């Protein structure tokens with residue numbers, strides 16, 4: 052099980068400073084969608100150059116022109132690139148094909164997928180690397196989380212790794228760990244804390260002990 056730090060509400064200097072603080076306690080650093088919108092793929096490039104030992108995920112949430120966008124994110128240094136589970140199968144195939152060519156991984160974000168079980172099975176067969184259940188900010192605001200969806204994909208996914216994101220905090224992490232996802236994605240649960248390093252360290256400890 053690995054820990055991914057999601058950076059959403061920062062600029063490049065803030066992102067680099069944050070990662071410096073928690074670097075030894077995380078496995079993957081996510082350049083969040085808002086950061087890519089504000090700063091472009093330069094944010095991915097600068098993060099990878101500053102922290103070559105960390106995997107960098109570009110949260111592009113691709114919906115179309117997948118091969119091209121995966122290629123551009125790969126060129127910027129991303130190790131993992133995200134596409135939406137609601138995208139067409141042709142787009143998913145294009146993303147997987149380009150990622151394989153570039154030696155990169157594809158993570159499918161299941162945000163807004165209505166039939167999680169059926170779509171997870173299809174995506175697994177399309178050869179994606181990760182399937183991630185995700186409660187976005189707009190549904191977190193009305194009290195939702197992804198724990199049940201995580202159990203659902205754990206039951207049906209045979210090849211891909213599983214991941215979970217959306218509002219995970221130190222006090223809810225043990226419940227997530229019980230479901231044994233391969234990747235736990237935490238944004239505000241670390242970046243919103245006064246002592247980010249201590250929080251990341253404790254999350255890492257819980258994750259390593261499984």
Ligand SMILES: O=C(CO)[C@H](O)[C@H](O)COP(=O)(O)O
Pocket residue numbers: 057058059081083084110185186187188216217218219236237238239240
């Ligand atoms: O992709 C995202 C929002 O679309 C976030 O990166 C993801 O939800 C993790 O952040 P948080 O733990 O703060 O919810």
